[in-house]
Amino acid sequence: MSAPEETAPSGARSEASGTKDLGRALHGWRDRIAPATVGLPVGGVRRAAGLRREELAQLAALSVDYITRLEQGRATSPSPQVLASLARALRLSADERTYLYLLAGQPEPGPGHISDHIPPGLRRLLDQMNGAPLSVHDAAWNLVEWNRPWAALLGDPSALRGRERNMIWRHFTGLPGRVRQTPEQLTGFEATMVGDLRAATARYPADLGLRSLVKDLRETSAVFAGLWDSGIVGIHRSGAKTIVHPEVGPITLDCDVLIAAGSDLRVVAYTAAPGSEAAARLGLLDVIGTQAMT
Numbered sequence: 001m002s003a004p005e006e007t008a009p010s011g012a013r014s015e016a017s018g019t020k021d022l023g024r025a026l027h028g029w030r031d032r033i034a035p036a037t038v039g040l041p042v043g044g045v046r047r048a049a050g051l052r053r054e055e056l057a058q059l060a061a062l063s064v065d066y067i068t069r070l071e072q073g074r075a076t077s078p079s080p081q082v083l084a085s086l087a088r089a090l091r092l093s094a095d096e097r098t099y100l101y102l103l104a105g106q107p108e109p110g111p112g113h114i115s116d117h118i119p120p121g122l123r124r125l126l127d128q129m130n131g132a133p134l135s136v137h138d139a140a141w142n143l144v145e146w147n148r149p150w151a152a153l154l155g156d157p158s159a160l161r162g163r164e165r166n167m168i169w170r171h172f173t174g175l176p177g178r179v180r181q182t183p184e185q186l187t188g189f190e191a192t193m194v195g196d197l198r199a200a201t202a203r204y205p206a207d208l209g210l211r212s213l214v215k216d217l218r219e220t221s222a223v224f225a226g227l228w229d230s231g232i233v234g235i236h237r238s239g240a241k242t243i244v245h246p247e248v249g250p251i252t253l254d255c256d257v258l259i260a261a262g263s264d265l266r267v268v269a270y271t272a273a274p275g276s277e278a279a280a281r282l283g284l285l286d287v288i289g290t291q292a293m294t
Helices: 010-033 051-062 064-071 078-089 096-103 120-128 148-154 165-171 183-203 210-221 222-230 279-287
Strands: 132-139 143-146 239-245 249-259 266-271
Touching: 010 064, 010 096, 010 210, 051 064, 051 078, 051 148, 078 096, 120 132, 132 148, 148 279, 165 210, 165 222, 183 210, 183 222, 183 239, 210 222, 249 279
Parallel strands: none
Antiparallel strands: 132 143, 132 266, 239 249, 249 266
16 A cells, blocks of 8 residues: 655645746746847847846846746745836736736835836837947936947946845945046936935935835935935936947937836936037947947
């Protein structure tokens, strides 16, 4: 007489089923995205038309091993930050994003938390404007999305993690960058960034990440602390910015910050007048991309 099979607790069966459903959903969403749609090269032999795991890992700033474990149901309870990155990389709709959080057993961020979800209409607009360097930031100025011209101009941010992708943190903690500003531009930029962050704390009082960012900035940067305590405010204005590129030299471009309707996303666009020297240098960057010239 054979021994009876061990029966898993109902809670364990439910959790296992949920992780398998999550894995199947991630695989299905990955399969439907053509690499060209997200600005990736299409070279090499492919077994399927969609994204490879390593490509999704690159887009979501996660490890390939973690993507594999998620799809195979071996990784449980992904964090809200991981889910947000996956939803963005997979270009999920609002309903699909809700379903993703449900499968992962995590509450979807509510109205008191900053959202980095890019609506489909804005996504289509960004895809159609990919000739100009563009980036998208959330209300706390975390880098959410960028296109290939932006990476070629300002440096590929794919390897950056956490606050390394936050524009305000990078500036006030002295992390390296390619933008050069006059003293007048610097004063206006800092006032705008601090004012933006102050407004965000009023709109998103429950966002712990935002509160932590402000606290750490005040402790790390005396300049930020002084501006924050002064109550300074600033508004976005169009203006010129000079980017010192290691291969093609300085490029002075028009910089515009657009607020996406119905969201707190900031779209930063760099453009040059047709026929100008700056336009020619941008054209050269479009050819060399993020690779160094030899």
